[in-house]
Amino acid sequence: xxxxxxxxxxxxxxxxxxxxxxxxxxxxxxxxxxxxxxxxxxxxxxxxxxxxxxxxxxxxxxxxxxxxxxxxxxxxxxxxxxxxxxxxxxxxxxxxxxxxxxxxxxxxxxxxxxxxxxxxxxxxxxxxxxxxxxxxxxxxxxxxxxxxxxxxxxxxxxxxxxxxxxxxxxxxxxxxxxxxx
Numbered sequence: 001x002x003x004x005x006x007x008x009x010x011x012x013x014x015x016x017x018x019x020x021x022x023x024x025x026x027x028x029x030x031x032x033x034x035x036x037x038x039x040x041x042x043x044x045x046x047x048x049x050x051x052x053x054x055x056x057x058x059x060x061x062x063x064x065x066x067x068x069x070x071x072x073x074x075x076x077x078x079x080x081x082x083x084x085x086x087x088x089x090x091x092x093x094x095x096x097x098x099x100x101x102x103x104x105x106x107x108x109x110x111x112x113x114x115x116x117x118x119x120x121x122x123x124x125x126x127x128x129x130x131x132x133x134x135x136x137x138x139x140x141x142x143x144x145x146x147x148x149x150x151x152x153x154x155x156x157x158x159x160x161x162x163x164x165x166x167x168x169x170x171x172x173x174x175x176x177x178x179x180x181x
Contacts, residue, residue, distance in 0.1 A: 051067040051077050051098060051099070051128070052067070053066045054066055054077075055068045055069075055080055065155075066079075067079060067099075067128070068080040070089055070091045070100070071090055072091065072092075073090075075098055076091065076095035076099065076100060077098060078091065078099065078125060078128050078129070078130075079128055079129040086110060087109065087110040088109050089106065089108040090106070090107045090108075091104055091105075091106050091125075092106075093106075093125070099125070099128025100125035101125055101127070101128070102125065103122075103124045104123075104124075104125070106121045112141055115140055116141075117138065117139070117140040117143055118138070118139045118140055119136050119137065119139070120137050121134055121135065121136035122135050123135065123152070126154070129152070129155030131152050133149070134149065135147070135149040136149075144166070145165070145166035146163065146164070147163070148161065148162065149161070149162055150162065150175075156175075156177050156178035157175040157178050158177060159175060160173075161173050
């Protein structure tokens with residue numbers, strides 16, 4: 001349980017890597033989905049003005065949740081759930097009305113000391129908030145090889161979450177509206 005409490009907030013960040021690294025997840029369809037993001041138009045800033053609060057820059061651990069702009073789709077936002085602005089984050093999916101929408105791949109990366117850590121996540125956004133089933137796999141550093149899957153409801157972890165560690169250990173936790181049970 002202790003490991004899960006450390007890793008679950010990081011899954012929400014679903015860390016960024018380049019398209020070549022994405023294909024290393026073993027899912028041949030990921031590269032196709034990553035290429036699809038070019039189809040989606042850049043949103044006008046007037047469409048995103050109503051999203052409040054926007055994340056301040058730089059964000060810090062413990063900041064309240066806020067709307068965070070994606071790096072690869074200017075004026076497209078996701079509900080942060082603790083994602084920090086120092087993290088790079090790209091959404092390879094649709095952005096509608098200024099927020100991530102539908103199924104896609106969320107890629108995020110950050111640096112700890114001299115090590116780049118990334119998460120490749122696949123799932124669905126509804127109105128810019130993580131929703132329904134998500135899967136994620138960590139790459140790099142002490143988190144390398146950790147895989148997680150579970151569900152969100154309106155941007156909150158909700159339901160059963162399973163974490164699989166490289167050493168074979170498996171942890172399962174249940175959440176209701178973001179609160180561990």
